[in-house]
Amino acid sequence: MKIFIDPGHGGTDPGASANGLQEKNITLQIALKLRDILQKEYEGHTIQMSRTTDQTISLIERTNLANNWLADYLISIHINAGGGTGFESYTYNGNYKGKEQTNRLRRTLHNQIVKQTDFYNRGKKEANFHMVRESAMPAVLTENGFIDRNEDAQLLKQDSFLEKIARGHALGLAEAFNLPKKSASNNTATYYRVVAGSFKERKFVDERVNRLKEKGFQSFIDIFKKGGSTYYRVVVGSFKERENADKQVALLKKEGFDAFIDVVKH
Ligand SMILES: [Zn+2]
Incomplete structure (x- = not known):
């Protein structure tokens, strides 16, 4: 199966900034860790990323990349802002074919991320976001903590915590899509x-x-x-x-x- 990983923002678009952090950098670190975990520990998938460096890419370009590649699943990684704490995830709020499946897959991912990070669970939400609306495959957008909340920002400054976020995403994907673990003899x-x-x-x-x-x-x-x-x-x-x-x-x-x-x- 084809997994498209989209680290939110990048290049001239830093996303949200606070507490000495920029969203674009954290989303990229999480996305790269997620890619590495999936490649090292699981098989039965291929991965494409919208960016692997600090690069400016429009939203349209991102969904075009995923759609043209015929991805089976899209995951867009973000950090929240605007007052609050914890984790929430989004799927598209419109009526569309496969909505039930999209939300079923999201539930698995969402629960694993909360479990691995111990983030306060803000719930499974729906919104009219470009990344989940314009993608031709089931898609989720994750908001991993609040950059402008001191407690969350302190966690987001720790590499080990970003690893937990990435692992939550990886375990969720593995569970949702039954990705086989690489056997020790392969490693x-x-x-x-x-x-x-x-x-x-x-x-x-x-x-x-x-x-x-x-x-x-x-x-x-x-x-x-x-x-x-x-x-x-x-x-x-x-x-x-x-x-x-x-x-x-x-x-x-x-x-x-x-x-x-x-x-x-x-
Ligand atoms: Zn964002």
């Missing part, structure tokens, strides 16, 4: 390292490296710390396939070297 690669010697003294390491070289084995030294001691390991190859590591061990043993396999995940 980490396993390598089989062949170790031909582990020493506490550096001089033995160099001896071993030279002897290996004489027999045609290229090696590198890995410094390994365990229980307060430092060990020098002579590594003769790192393999993605266990089988190839086994072959290397066999070759080394044939030449009289003791070798073992170290499984490394990263």
Whole structure:
């Protein structure tokens, strides 16, 4: 599915400003964090953003981008102003096809954002905003705290709090659209390292490296710390396939070297 993320304002339009903060900067930070969480932790989606830098883009351009890309969902991120505190979300207040679905998806997002942020819940609202009206797909506009309210502004100054807002959006999207979590095996690669010697003294390491070289084995030294001691390991190859590591061990043993396999995940 295609998710269109729209960080509100940008460039010559700062949005609301107060307490040393500008709305355009906060919305961009949240949007980038949201993108990163979705890309790192979930699959089954592609993402497009209306902007990834401090750029001026009109409202029409934003909805045109989303509509032309045939996005499945649009999420427009804003910070509130005008006296108040907490979180509220908006969908279009007109009559349109798919309104029920739009509000169902919004409910999931809204509840997750409130849950993750502990924001005061101002409710699920409807309005005649361009971003939710002119988008051809279900859309939500989120108002994440009040920039002109000191308590909210203090939170919005914390990177860890923006992370919570982003995570709320991500969890809401994942739940609403059943996005599968990336499995751990997709995130980490396993390598089989062949170790031909582990020493506490550096001089033995160099001896071993030279002897290996004489027999045609290229090696590198890995410094390994365990229980307060430092060990020098002579590594003769790192393999993605266990089988190839086994072959290397066999070759080394044939030449009289003791070798073992170290499984490394990263
Ligand atoms: Zn705004």
